[in-house]
Amino acid sequence: MPARIYTVLLADNSPELRKIVRERYEATGFVVVGEAENGSVAIELAIKHHPDLIVLDLAMPVMNGLRATPELLRVVPKPIIILFSLYADSAAIRSKALAAGINQVVSKSDLTELIGKSQALTRDLE
Secondary structure, eight states: OOOOOOEEEEEOSOHHHHHHHHHHHHHTTOEEEEEESSHHHHHHHHHHHOOSEEEEOSSOSSSOHHHHHHHHHHHSSSOEEEEEETTTTOHHHHHHHHHHTOSEEEETTOHHHHHHHHHHHHHTTO
């Protein structure tokens, strides 16, 4: 039986970063089903696509990743949510993220860790 293909929704206000992250995900077998520039757009896309994995930036205009998380958890059945942030090393941010229902917090300085954590978390779905 072929391996399951997992879908990803990316939310970050930087189009350049979204492009780099998209390329890395797609190179490792994930399918990126949408890209959002803020949490509000991420919610709209999540309703439409029901992704397995949602990667959120913390600092986005309109609605940040922490504010979007409760609504994402409401509209998508059991998504894996990763906060991909420059502030990943902050204990306060990590604590708030985990309390909000985010599965993992990963530093933007480590794209390899993001993909590795994504692969490990999706393996747990099988």
